[in-house]
Amino acid sequence: MRKTLQATLLAASLLAASVLPALAAEDHKSADAGHGDYHLPPFPADARVQQSAQIDGRTLRYTVTVGSLPVRDEKGNTVAEVVFTAYTMEGNDRPVTFALNGGPGASSVYLNLGAIGPKRVNFGVEGNNPSDPATLHDNPGSWLPFTDLVFIDPVGTGFSRALVDDKKATELFYSTDNDIKYLSRIVYDWLVTNHRMQSPKYLVGESYGGFRGPRITDYLQTRLGVAMKGVVLVSPYLDPAASDDENVSPLPWMLTLPSIAAAHLEREHKLTPEAMAQVVEYTRGEYATDLMRGRSDPQATERVIKKVTELTGLDPLFVRRSGGRLETQAYLREVYRAEGKLGSRYDSNVTAWDPFPYAPRQRTGDPILNGIIAPTTTAMVDFVTRTVGWKYDGRYNALSYEVNKLWHQDEDANQGSVSQLRESVANDPGLRVLIAHGWDDLSCPFMASVLIVDQMPPMGDPTRVQVKNYPGGHMFYARPDSQAALLKDVKALYDAK
Numbered sequence: 001m002r003k004t005l006q007a008t009l010l011a012a013s014l015l016a017a018s019v020l021p022a023l024a025a026e027d028h029k030s031a032d033a034g035h036g037d038y039h040l041p042p043f044p045a046d047a048r049v050q051q052s053a054q055i056d057g058r059t060l061r062y063t064v065t066v067g068s069l070p071v072r073d074e075k076g077n078t079v080a081e082v083v084f085t086a087y088t089m090e091g092n093d094r095p096v097t098f099a100l101n102g103g104p105g106a107s108s109v110y111l112n113l114g115a116i117g118p119k120r121v122n123f124g125v126e127g128n129n130p131s132d133p134a135t136l137h138d139n140p141g142s143w144l145p146f147t148d149l150v151f152i153d154p155v156g157t158g159f160s161r162a163l164v165d166d167k168k169a170t171e172l173f174y175s176t177d178n179d180i181k182y183l184s185r186i187v188y189d190w191l192v193t194n195h196r197m198q199s200p201k202y203l204v205g206e207s208y209g210g211f212r213g214p215r216i217t218d219y220l221q222t223r224l225g226v227a228m229k230g231v232v233l234v235s236p237y238l239d240p241a242a243s244d245d246e247n248v249s250p251l252p253w254m255l256t257l258p259s260i261a262a263a264h265l266e267r268e269h270k271l272t273p274e275a276m277a278q279v280v281e282y283t284r285g286e287y288a289t290d291l292m293r294g295r296s297d298p299q300a301t302e303r304v305i306k307k308v309t310e311l312t313g314l315d316p317l318f319v320r321r322s323g324g325r326l327e328t329q330a331y332l333r334e335v336y337r338a339e340g341k342l343g344s345r346y347d348s349n350v351t352a353w354d355p356f357p358y359a360p361r362q363r364t365g366d367p368i369l370n371g372i373i374a375p376t377t378t379a380m381v382d383f384v385t386r387t388v389g390w391k392y393d394g395r396y397n398a399l400s401y402e403v404n405k406l407w408h409q410d411e412d413a414n415q416g417s418v419s420q421l422r423e424s425v426a427n428d429p430g431l432r433v434l435i436a437h438g439w440d441d442l443s444c445p446f447m448a449s450v451l452i453v454d455q456m457p458p459m460g461d462p463t464r465v466q467v468k469n470y471p472g473g474h475m476f477y478a479r480p481d482s483q484a485a486l487l488k489d490v491k492a493l494y495d496a497k
Contacts, residue, residue, distance in 0.1 A: 040163065043068045043081055047390040053118040053138040056145055062089045062118060066390040069189050071155070071172075071182050079172055082186050083159045085384070086194075087118055088148040095147040095200040095229070095494065098187050100154070100216075102208025102237065104174065105403035107158035107396075108151035109376045111206055113383075115234070115477040115486075116143040117151070121379040123372045124478035126350045130374035136383065141483035146494055147202060152186055154179065156403035159384070159396055166406060174403060176410040180212060184219045188226055202230045202494070207444055207474065210236020210435075214421035221427055230493050231424075233435045235444045235474045239416035242448050250291035253325045254283050255445045260326055261311040262439035263335075263348040268313070271471055276439060279311060280450065291324070328442045329362055344368040347440045347473020368475070373398050418452055426459055433465045434493050436486055438476030 046067030053060050064087055071080040085108070088094075099111045113121045113136070120139040122128055143149060153160040155173040162169035172178060191197050205213035210233040220226040243252045261279045265271040287307070290300035304324035309316045312326070318334050319326075332343040333354070341351040344367040352367035364370070377398045384390050397403075425431055435453065437446030449467045456465060468489050470482035477483040 040161070043083075043159075044391055047388050049388045051118070051387075053142070053144075055118065055138060055140060055142050058145075060089065060118065060144055062087050062144060064388050066384050066388045068160075069186055069193070071185070073172075079164050080155045080162045080169075080182070081160060082155060082182075083153050084186075084190065085112060085151045086149065086190075087144055089144065093199065095202055096191075096196055097143060097147045097149050097202040097204055098190075099149060099151045100183065100203075100205045100209040100212055101157075102206055102210065102212070103157070103399065103404055104154075104179070104208055104407045105157060105397075105400040106207070106209075107153045107160075107380075107398050107400075109158065109380045109398050110372070110475065111204065111209075111234070112149075112151045113376060113379055114475060115141065115206075115483070116204065117149060118142045118144045119383070121375050122478075123375045124347075124350070124368055124475040128371060128375070130371050132375065134375040134378035134382070136379055140480070141477060141487045143487070143490060146491065148199075150190060152183065154183060154403075156400050156406075157397050158380075159392055159394055161394070170406045170408065174406045175408050176412075180215045180219055183212065184216050184224055187216070187220060188224045191226065197226075200229050201226065202232070203228050204232040204234065205236065206234040208237050210234060210238060210444070211417050214238075214417040214424055217424045217431075218420040218427075221424060227428055228424075228431060230431065230496075231433045232490060232493065233433065233449075234477070235437055235441055236417075236435060236449065237444045238421070238452055239418055239448060241416060242451075250288045251451075253291065254288055254451075255447045256326060256328055256442055257287065257308065257311070258283050258447045259440055259442050259445045260331060260348070263343075264311065264313045266349055266440065266471065271439065273469075276469070280447065282307065282311075283447065284451070287324075332442075333362055342367055344473065345443045346475060347438065348442060349440055350473065368473075369399065372475075421452075421465075422456060425456075425465060429460060431464065432493050432496055434489060435465070435467045436476075436489070437467065437469050438472035438474060438482065439469055440471075440473040441476070443474050 046065055048063055048065045051062060051064055066085050068081045068083045070078045071082060073079050099108050099116065101108050101110050113119060114123060118139055119136040121134050121136055122132065155162050162173060164172065173182060203213055203217055213231050213233050213236065217228050217231055220228065242255060258279050262271060262276060265275055287304065290304045293300040305320050308324045309319045314334060328345060332345060332348055335343055335348065336351055340354055340357050342354045342362065344350045346366065346368040350368055354364065356363040377396055381396045385392065425433065435449045437449060439446060446469050453465055453467050470476045470485050472479045472482045477486055
């Protein structure tokens with residue numbers, strides 16, 4: 001995969017057979033946290049607190065648990081500790097949903113305090129500032145009314161930590177396949193430890209968590225014997241290879257043009273599903289055909305330039321010099337160049353000042369990424385250490401650029417997770433999948449998922465795998481209306497029989 005954490009939020013070589021069962025909560029905070037040359041203070045015991053929230057017109061009373069589970073090697077040594085945040089309510093047969101973000105190198109705080117947890121903090125939309133008060137408030141879009149929630153922070157993110165050096169951690173945790181194996185085992189261990197194996201089980205993954213989602217589902221199904229009833233993929237990164245071969249294939253340009261057009265329609269207050277349907281139809285029809293004609297048909301090039309200019313509102317000269325093929329970072333500088341600003345890859349209508357406007361290429365970070373670390377880190381650390389009382393003074397990594405830098409791909413990584421998505425759906429006729437995107441997202445464009453699902457066999461019921469799109473970008477749930485629309489679609493998935 002060629003994209004880094006700066007380009008896309010995404011965001012264990014331990015085989016399941018060789019990882020020992022997790023110890024009980026009171027046993028796994030032991031001195032062997034000093035494995036190898038490490039002498040780290042042990043994690044505190046799991047901490048719990050009772051809370052309430054006003055959601056959907058009623059008072060929800062729930063328990064928050066912050067704790068950790070060990071990852072052990074074949075010799076029984078603890079090589080890492082994974083921290084989770086769980087929200088549970090009283091009630092028989094309540095579903096449980098496991099949540100992961102991406103990166104690689106992102107903690108689960110974005111789904112937790114932004115999308116589906118019972119509390120949220122404001123971030124990720126135009127007008128939010130890193131220095132704004134990181135105040136938690138009740139989340140009207142929370143999924144807690146119909147499912148317990150378990151947020152998992154992969155090794156190196158949040159407070160989760162490796163207990164081996166970087167070289168060994170890269171081998172054990174920071175690779176495509178081993179990441180899936182140890183995270184799947186964490187799901188299994190949490191279920192066993194909390195006596196929830198019989199509960200209906202669901203999985204939600206955002207960005208690279210969406211890449212993880214089908215692979216974890218397949219691994220749990222076929223290796224660990226745990227079956228998900230439903231999977232929700234939020235702004236998923238399903239097929240890295242789709243953005244390759246840009247010198248020949250029209251596909252890389254087909255994936256991003258609709259999101260650029262959506263951003264323009266939104267600026268014009270004309271963004272509707274009907275308008276986007278026309279954009280999608282043009283993109284996979286005339287646009288693709290005319291790009292493939294190349295220099296053999298000069299009129300095709302003229303048609304592309306005229307139509308792309310119309311769809312995007314960009315300077316015709318910029319579109320002409322781009323050949324109607326809009327490179328993402330060039331577009332994000334061009335669209336706001338007159339204002340001295342940059343658009344975000346995660347939602348091009350969220351902007352920041354460009355501190356280096358005359359540089360030949362963008363020299364600063366992404367407007368959204370630069371703006372979300374402070375509020376999410378502040379809110380989560382205060383919540384965990386003060387509100388819940390899990391007292392730990394280590395560094396909290398909302399986004400770990402160090403993990404992303406150490407990450408390496410296995411041989412099949414560039415094949416994405418589409419095969420595992422197909423196999424999981426084929427293996428279980430009861431499994432349902434919702435793929436959710438923001439129209440404006442250029443890091444994980446919705447068009448990729450549209451094309452992927454259109455090529456899937458129906459497998460009895462084509463509605464079992466659906467793509468839904470909403471106004472906004474990568475974190476479209478930061479917009480109240482889009483979060484409400486997502487909640488409605490997710491409820492339909494959980495209610496499906």
